Amino acid sequence: MTRSLLSIQTELHALFRGQVELQTTAEALSLPVERLRIYWDFVRGHVRRALTQNFPVLVGCLPHTTFEALFEEYFRLHPPPSFAFNEAAEAFVGFLEEREGWEGHKGLRPGHAALSRFEWELSLAFHAPVEVPAVVETPCLNPTLAVLKLPFAVPRFLLNWQAGLRDQTCPLSCAPDELSLIFRHPKRETACFFAATDDLLFALAVIERGSTAEVVAEEAGLPVVSAVNAMRYAVSIGLVLDAARD
Numbered sequence: 001m002t003r004s005l006l007s008i009q010t011e012l013h014a015l016f017r018g019q020v021e022l023q024t025t026a027e028a029l030s031l032p033v034e035r036l037r038i039y040w041d042f043v044r045g046h047v048r049r050a051l052t053q054n055f056p057v058l059v060g061c062l063p064h065t066t067f068e069a070l071f072e073e074y075f076r077l078h079p080p081p082s083f084a085f086n087e088a089a090e091a092f093v094g095f096l097e098e099r100e101g102w103e104g105h106k107g108l109r110p111g112h113a114a115l116s117r118f119e120w121e122l123s124l125a126f127h128a129p130v131e132v133p134a135v136v137e138t139p140c141l142n143p144t145l146a147v148l149k150l151p152f153a154v155p156r157f158l159l160n161w162q163a164g165l166r167d168q169t170c171p172l173s174c175a176p177d178e179l180s181l182i183f184r185h186p187k188r189e190t191a192c193f194f195a196a197t198d199d200l201l202f203a204l205a206v207i208e209r210g211s212t213a214e215v216v217a218e219e220a221g222l223p224v225v226s227a228v229n230a231m232r233y234a235v236s237i238g239l240v241l242d243a244a245r246d
Contacts, residue, residue, distance in 0.1 A: 003029070016043065016079035047075055050088035054123045057161050058115050061170060066107035070096075086127060093117050109170040114152040118180070118193075121146050125184045126191040132184060132241070139235075139242045141207050144184040147196070149177045155195055185238040194237060202227065203234035 023033055048071060052059050059067055074095050080088040096113040128144045153175040179196035194200060206216050206227075217227030234240040 012079070017076050043080065044075060047071075047080055047088045050080075050086065051092060054086065054089040055092065055116055055119045057158060058112060058119055060166070061115075061161075062112065063107035070108070086123065089120075089123075093120050111152045111154075111170050111174075114150045114154055115157065115170075118148065118150065118154045118158070118182075121148055121182045122191040122193065125182050128184060132186040132238075134186070136241045136243055139207055139231075139240055141204070142183040142186065142239055142241060145239065146182045148180045148182060150180070151175065151177050153178065155180050155193055158193070181239060183239060186241060187238070192238070194239070199226075199230035200234055200239060202230045203240055206231060207240060 029036070051071065051074070062070075074092060078091040078095065093113065093116045096108075096116050099108060100110055100113045125144045125146060130143045132142060132144060151174060153173045155178070156173075179201075180193050181196050181200060182191065182193045184190070185192050202213075202216070202222075206213055209216060213227040213231040214224050216222075217224045231240065235242045
């Protein structure tokens, strides 16, 4: 009997969710058990790689047993909807947020969900199907920009991690809601992040108003030299795209 793709997927998802045994699914699909086991291992490996590559710091700072327990539960609750790599990981942030503060997994702390959201935004910026133009006629914002507000000091944690400080403890130090700017660098083609300092917020305001640093500075009573330097810095890091950028 010919099976529809939907019916096959339904059978497989029941297997992934642990609702049926491998042998039962193999019989329902008229497949040898060992052949189905190969597929089972492949799909699990696919999801595991999606998590470890999209959330490398989170996975690195979680106890191994904690990550394994989370992986098993995530795989059961969120079978991959397709073989698109990032789709296998896109539900993980919400999955962790639902468990924030939950003692069901030893080693899972408040702040881990915030870290996962930050890493996911970095991944989205890197993979954004948006071209960052090499040339622009007028200054504009980097089209991959995302502004993220979190109640944990995630940027500081990541900077320390990148500097080799791998013994940091979680939960991350709680902090007043901090704004972070995340975007893909126009030249290096890497995802980067910066704290939303006053200088960078000023640059955002200038672009949003379609004005110039000098005009906005004069209207706000700010030093023009400082305002111009703020815009130059925003251009240098790739936050603002400008026709005159190097």
